[in-house]
Amino acid sequence: MSTSSIRRRTTAFGTAGALVTATLIAGAVSAPVASATTPADGQGHARGWDREARGAAVAAARAARAGIDWADCAADWNLPKPIQCGYVTVPLDYAEPYGKQIKLAVDRIGNTGSAGERQGALVYNPGGPGASGLRFPARVTNKSAVWAKTAKAYDFVGFDPRGVGHSAPISCADPQEFVKAPKADPVPGSEADKRAQRALAREYAEGCLERSGEMLPHMTTPNTARDLDVIRAALGEKKLNYLGVSYGTYLGAVYGTLFPGHVRRMVVDSVVNPSRDKIWYQANLDQDVAFEGRWKDWQDWVAANDAAYHLGDTRAEVQDQWLKLRATAAKEPLGGVVGPAELISFFQSAPYYDSAWASTAEIFSKYVAGDTQALVDAAAPDLSDTAGNASAENGNAVYTAVECTDAKWPTDWKTWDRDNTRLHRDHPFMTWANAWMNLPCATWPVKQQTPLNVKTGKGLPPVLIVQSERDAATPYEGAVELHRRFEGSRLITERDAGSHGVTGLVNPCVNDRVDTYLLTGKVDARDVTCAPHATPKP
Secondary structure (H helix, E strand, C coil): CCCEEEEEEEECCCCCCCCCCCHHHCCCCCCCCCCCCCCCCCCCCHHHHHHHHHHHHHHHHHHHHCCCCCEEEEHHHCCCCCEEEEEEEECEEEEEEECEEEEEEEEECCCCCCCCCCEEEEEEEEECCCCCCCCCCCHCCCCCCHHHHHHHHHEEEEEECCCCCCCCCCCCCHHHHHHHHCCCCCCCHHHHHHHHHHHHHHHHHHHHHHHHCCCCHCCCCHHHHHHHHHHHCCCCCEEEEEEEHHHHHHHHHHHHHHHHHHHHEEEECCCCCCCCCCCHHHHHHHHHHHHHHHHHHHHHHHHHHHHHHHCCCHHHHHHHHHHHHHHHHHCCCCCCCCCCHHHHHHCCHHHHHHHHHHHHHHEEEECCCCHHHHHHHCCCCCCHHEEEHHHHHHHHHHHHHHHHHHHCCCCCCCCHHHHHHHHHHHHCCCCCHHHHHHHHHHHCCCCCCCCCCCCCCCCCCCCCEEECCCCCCCCCCCHHHHHCCCCCCEEEECCCCCCCCCCCCCCHHHHHHHHHHHHCCCCCCCCEEECCCCCCCC
C-alpha cells in the first residue's frame, strides 16, 4: 500500500559508465565522490555501485555548474506566486551518466527571514512512492504557523521524483479505465475470484512494461536518492537539508547511507522500516495488522461520539454498521458505482489521518440515516476529472514500479495466498485489498534489485526521527529500526497517537523540537516521548 497517497488500483509502498575526472569533481559543489559510499554488504554487485556512485558524482558536478533556471510556474501547475519552478537534468541510468537524460521538476520559495537568517534550502519528499512534493512551498504562501520559524531560515524546495507528475511521468494503464468503478470486491469469495485478481495483476504489470518499459529498470529508491543529490548540487548546496515523510523516510534513509557526508540536517517523519527483510513484501503485510488496529481506534472514537453520529455506542456496534454497509454494496453497488472496493478506498482515510475522522464519520452517519448520495459522491470516481485521474494513475504506476523494482518479491502464488489468507482472519479491513495492489510485483517484467543495507556512514550527522505510536501506514517498529541503524539519531515518539505524518500537526512538544533541530542542529540528550496532539472533535 502506498505510504502517503491513498488512491488504490484494486480499491479505486549496461555498458560501462564513464570515469570521473579529477577536474570534473573539483568543479562541483558536491563533496568528493568517496562520500557516495559503496555498500560493503557482500551483495556481489559492488562494481555496479561503484559505477553508479561515479555517475552520480558526474551528474552532480554537471548540475552544480548548470544551476536551475528559475521562472514563474506554468499556470496549469496551480502553484501561487512567488513560488518559482525549474528543472534539473539527471541520467536515466547512473551507470551511464552520459547516456539518456531526464528532467526533474523542482520548485522553491525563498526564506521569509533576512539574508543573515538564511541557512539554505530545505528539500521535501511527501512519500508514496509516487507523490509530488511541489506543494511544499505553498506552506509558506498559506502561512502555515507550524512551519513559520523554519521558513524564516530556509528556502522551501519541492520536486517531482523521477516518473512522477512533471518529471518524465510513467504510466501503466489508461487513466480513465484505471479509475472506473465498481471494481471487484477485494475479499475473494472463491478460487475463481482469486484467479481473476491474479489475471488483473499480471495484466497491470504487462501494461507497465508496454507503456513505460524504458523507465522501469531505473525506477528505484537508490536512483531517486541519487537524483536528490543532483538536486542538492543544482541548488548550489554543499550539504542537504531534508524533510521526508512516509516513503520519504526510506528515501532519506537510502540517501543518508549513500551520501552520509552530504547530509546537513535530516528530519524523517512516519518511518518505513528500512530492514531488507521488510522491503517491500513484509512491510505491506505489517501494514495490514497496523491498519486493523487504527481502524478500531477510529471506531472507538465514533462510538464515544455516538450523540453526534448515531452509529452505535460501542466499537462492535460501529463495526456491525460497517459490515452491513459493506454487504449492501457487495450485493448491489451504491449508485451503481460504489462497491466494497470503493468503500475501502474511501474509509481507509480515517485510519490514515485523524483529520479525516470527523468527515468520514459524518458521511457514514448520513448514509445510515438514509442519505446514500453523500457517500456515493465521496467514494465514486469523477470521470470528468481527467487531470486528477491521470495523476492518480501516474501515482499508482510509480508506487508499483518503485516497490516492485526495489526488491525481490515472492513469485509463488501459494506464498501470497497463504500469508494473506492467514492475516485476513484477524485483520480483514485492508489485507486482501493491499495484496491485490501489490500482486503485480509477483510477475514484474524487469529485474528486481536487492535493497540497500541502510546504515551509518562517515560524516552522517544526528538525524531526527518523528513517529506516532499507532501509525497504520508505517508501523512504529520502523522508526525504532532506523533509530538503531543511524547512530546518533534521536527518536521523538508521539504517544497514544496514530496519525500518519506528525510534523505537520499542532503539537508543541514535537513542533518545538523540529524547529530547534532545523534551526540549530541540536537534538535532545536522549529520546523524547510526547503526549498526543489534540483528539479530533466531532
